[in-house]
Amino acid sequence: MTAYTPKQIEPKWQSYWEEHHSHEVNDHSKRPKYYCLDMFPYPSGSGLHVGHWRGYVLSDAWSRYKKLQGYEVLHPMGWDAFGLPAENDAIKKGIHPSIGTARNIANFKKQLQQMGAMFDWSREINTSSPEYYQFTQWIFVQLFKMGLAYRKEMPINWCPSCKTGLANEEVVDGGCERCGSPVTKKNMNQWMLRITNYADRLLDDLDKLQWPDKVKKMQANWIGKSVGAHVRFSLVGADEEIEVFTTRPDTLYGATYMVLAPEHPLVAKITTADARDAVNDYVSQTLHKSALARQIVDKTKTGVFTGAYAINPATKKPIPVWIADYVLLDYGTGAIMAVPAHDERDFDFAKAFSLPIVQVIRPNSHVQGELQNLHEAYIGEGVLMNSGALDGLTIQEAKKAVIAFLEERKKGSGATTYKLRDWVFARQRYWGEPIPVVHCEHCGIVPVPEDELPVLLPDVERYEPTGTGESPLAAIESFVHTTCPTCGGPARRETDTMPQWAGSCWYFLRFADPRNDKEPFAKDKVNHWLPVDMYIGGVEHAVLHLLYARFFTKALYDRGVIGFDEPFIHLFNQGMMTLDGAKMSKSKGNVVSPEELIEKYGTDTLRIYELFVGPPEIDAEWNPRAIDGVHRFLSRTYRLVEENVQHAPHTGTLLRNKLRHRFLQQVTERLESFRFNTVVSAFMEFTGAMADYSDPIDRETLETLTLCLAPFAPHLAEECWQLLGHNDSVFMALWPTVDPTMLVDDEIEIVLQVNGKIRDRMVINVSSTQEEVIAVALSRDSLSPFLAGRTIQKQVYVQGKLVNFVIR
């Protein structure tokens, strides 16, 4: 008898796979394609921990299962290698970010290879290599030509610590997503992507995706579609109009005042002389408040009257125009009509400043009249009142009527707005893709011709962000000074770089054809492999990466570059691995590294333990001891094959065949529904049950066990497969099929209940009828103490499960 020695088995099979190019995928295979993708990592300096492993093990087990099912499986890996840590390291140590990045990649790769995953390393990509980013730049040029990339001067989110502009999606609780510093506003002229053009499609196409509902909802909320109307209010004694957006045009008669955002351009024009000092004070106060203070911490209403009046187009009455910081400049039109009776915020404001409150919606339960002592806004269903000709209409009817009224008078129209903003796409940092355009005095903004790409990221002396709103590239004369591709005259290069998300917006496409140096990918290859069938990664990318990647995919589809408009069919979010209840991170000092575990137990044990800790989508606490049980299980399994293989009959007894098919059925079913933790339980039960019978264990049982184990413990499975006399890799074989006739038993045990309490059990023949079962049950001595002298009111029989006698 030889013991289970992963230290010998695992390197042996890893070399075998490498020598036989087992994991290299074939573009022209006759097998159906399957694309299983991990969210590729940023190669940080701290390396991988057991939390990172979780998703990778999951996707590898799934990929290997799909391979055994007969698919040609693309399961690639690469590096999201542009990003701030490498740059910060460069600032600190003065070494080029590419050097640290290369070192980290080497380390990550070594660690991932230890996992024994079936990554096709011949397709490895690195977003910071010119071979890759030339095409990130190419895509930018396409977006520019489609009118989706544009420059705009506007106040954007600015991180004073990272010294760069940020996208809306990168601001979390008023702080920088990366470093947590409070974000301020900075007026900047920079690049934007018109993601809002795609708002409706990004929202509607969520229906096509088999993603967790949670992620779909998060994206839908982020897009934030609201349907309503634009309404223009005339000003008393002035030519300008104030345009507002409202979702409640039906409440127009109840609009008793208006509010502009303090930064609204009309504020300076309409403010009367009397109000000017107070307004100026308030505006400057607002500008100094951080986003955090304004939106999150303090919601008490403040504001000042501008002295101006507007005319309510419905009532024709003048209403005062205020400014207040509860109205945001960058949503809707930056101005509102306030209907205090039917909006909580307006109600609070009206109370605070004693503004009139006019009820225009009556709850259906109130036949007539106003609600007495309105002490909160009424936002429920109802019918119109105090609204002239609209009185008695439902809210829905009134919305239509008011929009028609406004359109007729040219005072407004139906309108839809979104919370989604255009994407601030420029970063004033070094370690990213240079935005491939030049600024020419004569021709304006000119994209770099496609055949001149890449615009190489030049070496610089100093990597520090300048903080002036310019990237470090601006200091390199030789980079900045160039000639205009159109007129040949002197021109300046764009010095901003792309955000970290740029490379990951299309890397899943590049894996289809990663060595193509002429184009991002050949059309036939990308249309063959894509879309991704299964995408596995953390939920932290629910809006950022996943929304951006969908946007790029749709834009490239519109450009005719690819033939599909959604990149990821299935999405699975694995849970975090925690230690002491906290997410593992180097800064918290609670990381568990896979190295020593592999040293002690072997890779296969760690792989299975990662799956066994709990449901894959739920966070799991690392338990350093529980891994022993998994290791014991693998040792037992190895021993089972090793001890029995010599004397195993080809086929087993009926009992063993039934056991085997039931096991196979369980594993397949649980695997299909991603219940990996219970798959492992099924293995443990099966190997345990095998010892319960004295007849010899047969080859079919041992082969099924080995095949089923292969996705999870591939090294051990290969070894067992070889012990079973096969010369090929186990992954050349096919997943066994369940014989349904083996799943049914002739006899089954059912439970006997009296008044829902279990009193006995008995074995019946499967073909027994209800009458037969009940008759037998009634004749049982065990039930007579409970039934004697009682009237049976009801008999419940659940086929093959139980009998319940209901007595009085």
Place this chain on the structure above:
RNA sequence: GCCGUGGUGGCGGAAUUGGCAGACGCAGCGGACUUAAAAUCCGCUGGUCAGAGAUGACCGUACGGGUUCAAGUCCCGUCCUCGGCACCA
């Protein structure tokens, strides 16, 4: 505040459609093997009460109600956990 998720033994968790709650594993206890220990193997292991004992009764899936012959599972209400959004008109 709004939207979403979850709450089951000492611990991680199982129970897919309402039908034997606690599979499987960890930890613990007892035993076998051993001079001994480790490793390995076998058995027990939700709680309370009664019994010398086999065993039996009752309670038990966050809490309070309800539906049902039957509820961890369905309905109503409450509390707590975690996540997302956060004055979005």
